[in-house]
Amino acid sequence: MKYQKIGLVGIGKLGTAMLTHWDKEMIALGVYHPVVTKAKLFLQSYQYGYLLTEDELKQVDVLILALPATEVIPFITNLNLSTDSAENSVIINMATNLPTSDIKVRFPDLQIHGVKYMGHSRDLLEHGNGLFISESVLPENIGKLFEKLGVVMNDSEDCLTEVNKLATNLALRTAINIETEFSKRGLSPAYLKRALTSLAPEVIRSYSEGSLGHFAKEIVKEIQEENSTKK
Numbered sequence: 001m002k003y004q005k006i007g008l009v010g011i012g013k014l015g016t017a018m019l020t021h022w023d024k025e026m027i028a029l030g031v032y033h034p035v036v037t038k039a040k041l042f043l044q045s046y047q048y049g050y051l052l053t054e055d056e057l058k059q060v061d062v063l064i065l066a067l068p069a070t071e072v073i074p075f076i077t078n079l080n081l082s083t084d085s086a087e088n089s090v091i092i093n094m095a096t097n098l099p100t101s102d103i104k105v106r107f108p109d110l111q112i113h114g115v116k117y118m119g120h121s122r123d124l125l126e127h128g129n130g131l132f133i134s135e136s137v138l139p140e141n142i143g144k145l146f147e148k149l150g151v152v153m154n155d156s157e158d159c160l161t162e163v164n165k166l167a168t169n170l171a172l173r174t175a176i177n178i179e180t181e182f183s184k185r186g187l188s189p190a191y192l193k194r195a196l197t198s199l200a201p202e203v204i205r206s207y208s209e210g211s212l213g214h215f216a217k218e219i220v221k222e223i224q225e226e227n228s229t230k231k
Contacts (some may be wrong), residue, residue, distance in 0.1 A: 010066030011042045019126035023048050025148045042082050063091045069098035117162045133160045
């Protein structure tokens with residue numbers, strides 16, 4: 001790869017999911033965390049991950065920021081990249097709720113691309129095959145890096161935000177409806193927990209994959225008939 005030194009900042013759920021799959025692909029990534037002991041403990045699980053110091057961060061070719069939206073701009077500000085390093089480094093903004101255009105306005109001399117993950121980090125961790133959105137055309141080798149995790153699509157960040165919010169809103173409404181109905185019927189909390197953590201998620205997954213069983217398919221027919229009657 002052209003970019004030999006890659007740095008990852010952010011070892012939360014998304015950072016963990018990505019590094020897990022990059023490690024399986026034997027891709028070496030440096031990891032930075034302000035608490036060195038925490039970074040060292042985290043890296044014990046990864047064969048190809050290694051520790052980065054704050055000074056070494058300024059020397060990486062690709063700096064992936066898997067940070068909360070409120071932390072990205074302060075982090076870049078504190079990093080204080082020199083003119084020379086700014087010309088050579090590419091920064092990747094992964095914060096869903098921070099438009100990459102906002103960062104570019106603040107740091108016009110830096111090379112910044114947005115790569116946003118569409119989905120839940122747990123799904124990426126367990127299954128891989130993620131979907132990533134970028135408004136800009138990524139440098140070839142950065143595109144290939146993220147393609148190790150799934151598919152990279154070119155689309156607006158606003159579209160990703162809209163989809164994430166819509167899906168989250170509908171999913172929460174479904175969860176609340178299940179909770180309400182189970183409560184009305186006096187069903188055991190154990191049944192409710194199983195419905196929320198296993199039954200409903202797997203039914204949705206099977207529906208999306210077209211692998212519903214006979215029982216679920218009959219319910220789909222009932223719902224479709226109800227919807228057609230309402231029209």
